[in-house]
Amino acid sequence: MGMTMSQKVLAAHAGLKEVKAGQLIEAKLDLVLGNDITSPVAINVFEGCQANSVFDNTKVAMVMDHFTPNKDIKAAAQCQQVRQFADKYDIKNYFDVGEMGIEHALLPEKGLVGPGSLVIGADSHTCTYGALGAFSTGVGSTDMAAGMISGKTWFKVPAAIKFNLVGELPKWVSGKDVILHIIGEIGVDGALYKSMEFTGEGVKSLSMDDRLCIANMAIEAGAKNGIFPVDDITREYIKDRFQGEPVEFSADDDAVYDEEYTIDLSKLRPTVAFPHLPENTRTVDEIGDTEVKIDQAVIGSCTNGRISDLRAAAEVLKGKHIAKGVRCIVIPGTQNIWLQAMHEGLFDIFIQAGAVVSTPTCGPCLGGHMGILAKGEKAVSTTNRNFVGRMGHIESEIYLASPAVAAASAVTGYITSPEKL
Incomplete structure (x- = not known):
């Protein structure tokens, strides 16, 4: 019996x-990841086990991205604890203010993940790295601690769902629309503890940023991971970047899938997930002239804070202005993306349009800081979750969309397709 891409990575490790x-298997890890919220819990477990070293100080990454720069005393204490741990054990991949980024944008950029890698992270969106042909998945802080100590963890090998992508994306349709369409079709538990494997000739038309976005939101369909095959786009991305040795795995012709779907990319439309689940999707055509008035637009996050996302938003915003009463927050995913956007003149466009540009942070996505919603407020956001209270008050509402839709909505003051501007 043949194996899927994910099963081959797991078998090898x-x-x-x-x-x-x-x-049930035990596998060796290439990277263990934590952030400023999950790492302190893992450190407490690590110390409770009376461990006195990490398995490999080059294979542990800690990224201070959720509440940094520190939003309050508790956040400062959490980062202090991680900072001291990283110093004590000489953690080579510790990223703090000034060199950090949103973790799932930063690690691929730094070349810490790549084809064939096996990665766990104490953050549910660790599945992002499947865009590079890695098996990566989120775990709890206890598993993170065990991984830091032993360099291994256990897995129940997932079954898989195959998504055959055909065609090419039309203008104003992006990876965010692809994954929202899929989640709308299969539901938030449609891939529960399964591998979402993306294949087909349509893959080659997706940029790496599109793939990272799609893999990032595999967890929103309940998946254990999402994974793409390695191709020339992947190889070009990791060239002179990936610090490991790439290993390319492809699914066997007789690999077993629980289900198979064919997605014609050319027929997709800009898509919005209405409150309070990512599966509650509607295309801009289905929304029609219904006016969903917004108070805030957020463009950024580990889902959509990459340079192509900022370029798409800037293309929409250029020469226009944010609607009166709307707050528009732009959050580049990393310091390098921040610099690139600045040098390309994107910041000029954002500021002249009436938006603000933030340092890289997860802040508003999880209701942490830099854009909390008040009671009754509505936001269109390029983030990945729109659960009750996710970005603030339990009576606020979040509408998930692409950067282009979020930018267009910021201009009109209600959810709008960029095609209408």
């Missing part, structure tokens, strides 16, 4: 010739 869905 477990030292096995083959693995099957449902099998």
Whole structure:
């Protein structure tokens, strides 16, 4: 019986010739990730185990991105604890204010993840790195601690769903629209503990930023991970960047999938997820002339804070102005993206349009800081979740969309397709 891409990565790291869905395995890790919220819990477990070293100080990454620059005393204490741990154990990949970025934008950029890698992270959106042909998944802080100590963890090998992508994306349709369309079709538990494997000739038309966005939101369909095949776009991205040795895995022709879907990219439309689940999707055509008035637009996050996302938003905003009463917050994913956007003149466009540009942070996405919603307020956001109270008050509302839709909505003051500007 053949294996899927994910199963091949897991088998290789477990030292096995083959693995099957449902099998329990122990596998060696290439990277263990934590952030300023999850790392302190893992450190407490680490110390409770009376561990006195990490398995490899080059294979642990800690990124201070959620509440930094520190928003309050508790956030400062959390970062202090992680900072001291990183110093004590000489953690080579510790990223703090001034060199940090949103973790799932930063690690690919730094070349810490790549084809064939096996990565766990104490953050649910660790599945992002599947865009590079890695098996990456979120775990709890206890598993993070065990991973830091042993360099290994256990997995139940996931079954898989195959998504055959055909065609090419039309103007104003992006990776965000692809994954929102898929989640709208299969639901937030449609891929529960399964691997979402993306394949087909349509993959080559997706940029790396599109793929990172799609893999990032695999968890919003309940998936264990999302993964793309390695191709020339992947190879070009990791060239002179990836610090490891790339290993390319492809699914066997007789690999077993629980389900298969074909997605014609050319037929997709800009898509918005209405409150309070990512599966509650409507295309801009289905929204029609219904006016959903917004108070805030957020363009950024580990889902859509990359340079192509900022360029798309700037293309919409150029020569226009944010609607009166609307706050528009732009958050580049990393310091390098921040610099690139600045040098390209995107900041001029954002500021002249009446938006603000933030340092890289997860801030508003999880209701942490830099854009909290008050009671009754509505936001259109390029983030990944729109659960009750996710970005602030439990009576606020979040509408998930692409950077182009978020920017267009900021201009009109209600959810709008960029095609209408």
